Amino acid sequence: MNNERIGVVGLGLLGRGIAACFLAHGFRVVALTKGGEEAYGAARAYIANALTEYVAHTGADAGVAASWKDRYHEAAGFADFADCAFVVESVTEDLAAKQDVFDGLEAVVGEEVPIASNTSALPIGVLQKSRRNPRRFVGMHWAEPAHATRFLELIRGEQTSDTAVERTAELGRRLDKDPCVVQKDVPGFIVNRLGYAMYREALHLVEAGVADVETVDKAFRNACGLWASMCGPFRWMDITGGPALYARAMKGVLPTLDNSPELPRTLREPPASFYEYEAGEVERWHEELHRNAWSLFKDKK
Numbered sequence: 044m045n046n047e048r049i050g051v052v053g054l055g056l057l058g059r060g061i062a063a064c065f066l067a068h069g070f071r072v073v074a075l076t077k078g079g080e081e082a083y084g085a086a087r088a089y090i091a092n093a094l095t096e097y098v099a100h101t102g103a104d105a106g107v108a109a110s111w112k113d114r115y116h117e118a119a120g121f122a123d124f125a126d127c128a129f130v131v132e133s134v135t136e137d138l139a140a141k142q143d144v145f146d147g148l149e150a151v152v153g154e155e156v157p158i159a160s161n162t163s164a165l166p167i168g169v170l171q172k173s174r175r176n177p178r179r180f181v182g183m184h185w186a187e188p189a190h191a192t193r194f195l196e197l198i199r200g201e202q203t204s205d206t207a208v209e210r211t212a213e214l215g216r217r218l219d220k221d222p223c224v225v226q227k228d229v230p231g232f233i234v235n236r237l238g239y240a241m242y243r244e245a246l247h248l249v250e251a252g253v254a255d256v257e258t259v260d261k262a263f264r265n266a267c268g269l270w271a272s273m274c275g276p277f278r279w280m281d282i283t284g285g286p287a288l289y290a291r292a293m294k295g296v297l298p299t300l301d302n303s304p305e306l307p308r309t310l311r312e313p314p315a316s317f318y319e320y321e322a323g324e325v326e327r328w329h330e331e332l333h334r335n336a337w338s339l340f341k342d343k344k
Contacts, residue, residue, distance in 0.1 A: 060189030
């Protein structure tokens with residue numbers, strides 16, 4: 044165990060997973076969220092289950108799951124973050140809400156303490172504006188389930204210092220993450236830009252009558268699922284014919300891909316979901332996601 048205190052602001056689905064991840068690796072956590080006892084209670088239940096999962100799947104000392112409450116502090120306000128060595132903000136994707144959090148944090152934490160924003164799309168350069176020390180702000184994009192994945196995307200804003208990036212990356216590695224540093228602060232960063240391009244084309248295929256939702260999902264799972272957990276798109280191109288082959292194939296396909304800047308028709312008035320689910324079925328899919336995440340986690344050790 045160590046005595047470093049990590050601040051986590053926001054205990055939604057990702058925030059409570061982030062808190063669980065730090066606790067699993069022996070850190071002390073100071074957490075603050077809105078919603079009162081109901082929100083804190085939901086977070087405590089999630090963390091307890093996440094740490095039980097962690098011990099079961101990693102073989103970690105059972106004391107990690109037994110002792111976490113001694114290392115977990117629910118903050119009364121921002122003043123409780125004064126002695127934190129690192130702070131992660133994970134509130135809603137709303138610029139004003141995040142800026143309010145940063146105002147509160149900058150009033151109490153040390154000048155050189157890195158402040159990371161768990162954002163999936165907001166530009167870090169925008170978040171840095173009007174900050175007292177913008178050099179210590181860095182993007183820290185996590186994925187669900189936060190305590191079980193190796194994914195961690197770090198985004199350098201225009202004013203982010205090398206020190207802030209390096210300290211954040213090193214912290215990520217101590218959490219058994221495999222940090223990817225995004226050197227240019229573009230909307231959506233890396234994984235969401237790749238993902239949104241794929242989602243748009245998937246929606247286009249359905250809207251154009253090429254295939255239904257189930258068929259698109261099946262094709263994607265059976266093809267991309269074969270290699271995506273093993274290698275990325277560049278390695279895949281290398282081992283399946285090389286750049287020249289893909290250059291020839293792309294010429295005829297690229298002009299036919301959807302490149303509309305508009306929201307796909309299906310999402311302008313989005314359905315509640317793309318599938319119908321029986322009682323308990325969504326929960327079973329979440330359980331399957333966790334099982335898959337842990338299998339990949341162990342494979343990459």
